[in-house]
Amino acid sequence: MGWQQLLKQVPDNLDRAWVAMTGEPRHVDQRQHPLKGALGTVKLGGAVLDQWQYEVTGGGRIWYAVDDERRILWITRAGSGHPKRTETRGHR
Numbered sequence: 255m256g257w258q259q260l261l262k263q264v265p266d267n268l269d270r271a272w273v274a275m276t277g278e279p280r281h282v283d284q285r286q287h288p289l290k291g292a293l294g295t296v297k298l299g300g301a302v303l304d305q306w307q308y309e310v311t312g313g314g315r316i317w318y319a320v321d322d323e324r325r326i327l328w329i330t331r332a333g334s335g336h337p338k339r340t341e342t343r344g345h346r
Contacts, residue, residue, distance in 0.1 A: 256333035257316075263334055264311055271308045271316055279320045279327055285309045289317065298328055305330060 260268045274286055288294060289305045296305045296319050303319040310316055317331035 256331065257329065259334045260310055260314055260316075260332060264314065267310045267314070271310050275306075275308055275316070275318055276327060279306065279318070280304075293317075296328075296330055298330075303328070310334075 257268075271285075274281065280288075282288070286308045287306065289307050294305055295302050297303075298319055298321070301321065301323070303321055305317055305319050308316045308318070311334065314334040315331070316329060319328040319330055321328060
């Protein structure tokens, strides 16, 4: 549902995000970076994977996990509102 919201609200930003995430999933800049603390990894299909974030808008985020072994990029969260779980209090 979050992906569709982003597509309706900011299609150009979502396109840039997709190109960045699939082209260089581990690139670090102001919009694209690894999540930290307990959010920094996620378990998918029995594997523990690094979890990253792409800031699509001021509040819109895409979280994704990089599966290097299978060469898959998993979208773990997409939404137009800022995820409260990333606030620094208690997540460092």
